[in-house]
Amino acid sequence: MQLIRKYNTAAPRYTSYPTVPYWDENTFSMDAWKQSVLQTFHATNTTEGISVYIHLPFCEHLCTYCGCNKHITVNHGLEGPYIQALLNEWDLYLNLFETKPRIREIHLGGGTPTFFSSENLHRLITGLYRHADLLQDATLSFEGHPNNTTAEHMQTLHNLGFRRISLGIQDFDPRVQDIINRIQPYETVARVTEQAREIGFTSINYDLVYGLPLQTLSSVQATINQVMQLRPDRISFYSYAHVPWIKGTGQRRYSEADLPKDEEKRALYELGKEMFAQNGYTEIGMDHFSLPHDTLYKAFNNGSLHRNFMGYTDHHTTLMIGLGASSIGDSWTAYGQNEKQVAAWQQLVNSGQFPVVRGHILNKEDLLLRRHIHALMCSFETTWNKADTQCDAIVEGLQRLQELEKDGLVHTTPGKIYVTAKGRPFIRNICMAFDARLWRRLPQSQLFSQAI
Incomplete structure (x- = not known):
């Protein structure tokens, strides 16, 4: 307990170094970003291939715990223009590359990717494939909200090569779900999980969060017992990041008094870690647990585990292209982040401009x-x-x-x-x-x- 009090200080999660607040934007330029991307592409495309992260920011409801960049709306008329802008941005990179990229990895993140219709997701992915080669062992994954992820979504993406799905569970306790404004019954999660397996998805991840308001040891234990009934291939067990000075009104729906304190919060993690181990899961890196048959476990054991702005991945790719509002690209020697506001990002892309507005060149x-x-x-x-x-x-x-x-x-x-x-x-x-x-x-x- 003394160690927890001693080391529970503010610290980055290190999806990059330098971390975003410490980027030196004075040395960054669009020309330098393009040059870095092109150099890495030429050096690694034929050997590793590239990763593509696509940010789909729309959500119909605000989850108050969320620290992601999102756009809350019920207007699904925004889908089509956003998909077209993504394809326009992809064209900008295709013109820069001059030769066909070889795609090793695609991840659809959010926001809520399953906010988009299956037809629009099909249009997006086939548009990416049109002028690229998909590697035979490519890893394709997407994030889904259990409440709006349909069998049609999953079948469409499975037909396009997707085999990994990540479901945002967070917690099954009704009181916790209410205060974080994310109501999703166990039965809903079970249905989506069963459908995913029937369709042929080989890796199902659950996102769980510890340290949420009103969580207790008994409530987290009950949640994990329910998770174990469904037995996902992977579990991400994240520490809740309480940053209301960044994320504003959503995280101010509750106060610090509602949150588990230092020792209490760490006890939640230790409980989860123990329960996962008892059920055959191995701790992978930070916050991740995997069953032995999953590729994340294999990557950890053979030393090929990789970490970037998508989190942990089982493929090492030096070049990651970020598409969409707020996405961050990584050429290993440079980072570039897109305009965060959806309308401003679309305007830049649709006028033929790279929407990267800030970045860092690594020395x-x-x-x-x-x-x-x-x-x-x-x-x-x-x-x-x-x-x-x-x-x-x-x-x-x-x-x-x-x-x-x-x-x-x-x-x-x-x-x-x-x-x-x-x-x-x-x-x-x-x-x-x-x-x-x-x-x-x-x-x-x-x-x-x-x-x-």
Whole structure:
């Protein structure tokens, strides 16, 4: 409990390094972004292929816990123009590439991708395929809201090669569902899960969240018992990020008094972790659990687990193209984020302009630190060489790790850092030791959610 109090500080989730608040936009330009994307494409397209993340931001209702970029509307007339703008943006990248991209991975995220009709999703995916090659072992996945994900949605996407579906469950307790404005009965989730398996989806993920308002040990235990009846292939067990200073009125429907406190919140995670293990799930990276037959488990075991703005993936692709409002692209040496507002993003794309409005070009130090933070997040270890220790940021990071090593969270040798079993819950704190940009400019206000 002392460790939880000591290390429950605000910390990034490290889907990138540098993290978005520490991007140096003064060195970023559209020309530099295009050049970086093109260089990575030429270097990796024939070997790895590329990943494509597509942000579909529309939701009919606001879930008050949500930290995603979303557009709340019941106007489904917005679907068609948004799909066309996505295809227009894809054309901009196709013109930049000049040769056919080889697609290794597609993920439809949101928002609520199943806000869109199956016809419009078919139009989107076939439009992507028209001037690209889909690799035989490509991984195609989408996020679905159980309340509006239909058999038609799933059959349409399955016919197009999708085999992974992620369902946002969060919690089955009626009181919790009410306060976070996400009412979805167990029976609804069971129906969608059964239909997905009948159609042929081979990997079903459930998103669960701990630390939500009104959650208790008994309510989380009941939720996980219901989850175990359906036995998804993967489970994402996320810490609720209470950031009302960023997300505004939605997260102000309840107060901090409604939230489980430090030790209480960590107890919810430990309960979940224990119950998952008892039911045959293995902890993968941070917040993820998988059954042994799933590709995420296999990637973790063979060292190919990858982490980017889509979270953990079982394919390593150096180039990720982000399409849609607020999407972030990653060329490994640069990040570029699209305009967040839907109307402004559409206007840019439809006028033939790349909608990237901010980004970061990684320097040599960034690339070195990114490699080690990525390894820690994916493998709970990283190795060193002499050249690394000639970098001041690495030396400073190793000095910061000394306190964590005294607490038994990491073990260091001259050539390696290993995160102990005791240290895994504190992986964000461990990675933060190497966050040189954060330490050089400590935030004057809270930018990140709590680590625990």
